[in-house]
Amino acid sequence: MKMYYKIIIISLASLAALYTAFTGLYYITYSPQSYCASCHFIEPYVQSWDESPHQSVNCVHCHEFRGFLGKIDSKARGINHVYQTVTNQYTVPGGARVFEQNCIGCHLGDYRQFPDATRLSNEAANHYALIKEGRSCLECHMEVGHTTNILLTPEFEKKWE
16 A cells, blocks of 8 residues: 555656646746857847847737747747757748638737737728738738848847858
C-alpha cells in the first residue's frame, strides 16, 4: 500500500512541476521583448513591429491561435525555432502564420483587451461582406503589423549582418 501512495505523490508532484514550468515558460515567451526579439533572425521584424500601428500588441495576439491548443501549438513552434537555431539549420523566416480570427476579434468583434483598437466600419470597404466571401484581411492589410519579407530586401540584409 505504501508504494501506491508513493506513486500517487510522485505523479502529483510531477504534474505540479510540469504545470509550473509550462506556465513560467509561457509568460517568459509571451512578450516580444523577452523572447521573439531575442532571436537574431527576428530582430528586423521586431524593429519593424515597434514602428507599426500594432506596436502595443504582442506577437502572440496575431501569430497564436486563441485558446489552450493555440498556446501549445505556438510553444511547439517556438521550441522548433530554438532547435533550428542551435543546430544551425535556421532559414530566413518565411511567412509566420497570422490568424485572421484575431484580427476580426479586435477590430470587428468583442475582444476587450485592446479597447483603443480601431473599429472597422463599412465606409471604405464592406468588411463584413468581404469576410463572408472568404477574403483575407491580409489581402489589403498585409504590412499592418510589421513589414513583411524584410530579410529579402538588400538594405535590411546589410543592416542586420
